[in-house]
Amino acid sequence: xxxxxxxxxxxxxxxxxxxxxxxxxxxxxxxxxxxxxxxxxxxxxxxxxxxxxxxxxxxxxxxxxxxxxxxxxxxxxxxxxxxxxxxxxxxxxxxxxxxxxxxxxxxxxxxxxxxxxxxxxxxxxxxxxxxxxxxxxxxxxxxxxxxxxxxxxxxxxxxxxxxxxxxxxxxxxxxxxxxxxxxxxxxxxxxxxxxxxxxxxxxxxxxxxxxxx
Numbered sequence: 001x002x003x004x005x006x007x008x009x010x011x012x013x014x015x016x017x018x019x020x021x022x023x024x025x026x027x028x029x030x031x032x033x034x035x036x037x038x039x040x041x042x043x044x045x046x047x048x049x050x051x052x053x054x055x056x057x058x059x060x061x062x063x064x065x066x067x068x069x070x071x072x073x074x075x076x077x078x079x080x081x082x083x084x085x086x087x088x089x090x091x092x093x094x095x096x097x098x099x100x101x102x103x104x105x106x107x108x109x110x111x112x113x114x115x116x117x118x119x120x121x122x123x124x125x126x127x128x129x130x131x132x133x134x135x136x137x138x139x140x141x142x143x144x145x146x147x148x149x150x151x152x153x154x155x156x157x158x159x160x161x162x163x164x165x166x167x168x169x170x171x172x173x174x175x176x177x178x179x180x181x182x183x184x185x186x187x188x189x190x191x192x193x194x195x196x197x198x199x200x201x202x203x204x205x206x207x208x209x210x211x212x213x
Contacts, residue, residue: 069093072144079147079207082183084174090141091169091192094129099164102133128161135199137170138187145172148208152182156201160191167192172203182206 074088103109108130111118119127135156142149162168169190176184182204189199 070140072141074144074146077146079209082146082174082207084177086145087171087173088141088144089169089171090137090144091167092137092140093165093167094133094162096164098133099127099129102130102136106130106132108132124161127164129164129166131158131199134162134168134189135201137168137189138172138199138201138203141170141172141187142185142203142205145205145207148210150206150208152204152206154187154201154203156187156199158199160194160196160198162191162198163193166194168198175202178204180206181208 070090070092072088072090074086076082076086099113103114110130112122112124113119113127113130116127119125135154138154139151142151169192171188171190173186174183175186178184185203185205187199187201187203188197190196191198
């Protein structure tokens with residue numbers, strides 16, 4: 001997706017205002033991120049989550065499906081080998097379908113996200129993706145850590161908008177082993193189309209063993 005910018009000063013003002021408006025907005029975002037991940041599930045007309053053609057074999061036992069458009073990589077495959085410095089990155093485009101599904105799931109029907117004519121008159125000049133949906137990619141990255149990852153807390157700072165259709169990546173890095181299978185992670189979300197960081201933060205997770213099958 002391409003964007004027109006009216007100038008460096010206008011863009012800087014927009015991002016500064018965005019940062020001030022949303023700084024510290026979301027804390028302990030477990031439930032909201034769960035809704036965001038639900039919105040990423042491709043839902044077919046009959047209510048099924050995507051068709052066989054849209055799925056690939058699960059790369060990790062704890063993940064039931066993956067969409068062909070999704071990308072991820074990680075530095076550790078064994079839960080017993082998790083240590084400081086390990087990372088996971090998850091990437092996907094956030095589409096109009098994602099935004100409308102998230103609005104339906106979460107109840108956030110802010111016209112800034114859904115009404116093009118309305119959004120054109122705002123500081124952003126276009127519809128943008130819900131901030132909580134963008135941050136939901138952090139959940140997607142955490143789900144790809146080996147083991148069963150359980151959110152304990154999440155702090156976020158938003159620094160810029162994401163346009164409809166932009167490709168976004170979430171990167172999580174373990175920065176501290178807190179003991180008792182708990183870890184503190186740096187969490188960063190980037191708009192790959194604009195080559196810009198849009199969310200900074202950190203999370204604390206508990207990583208349990210997977211249940212025996």
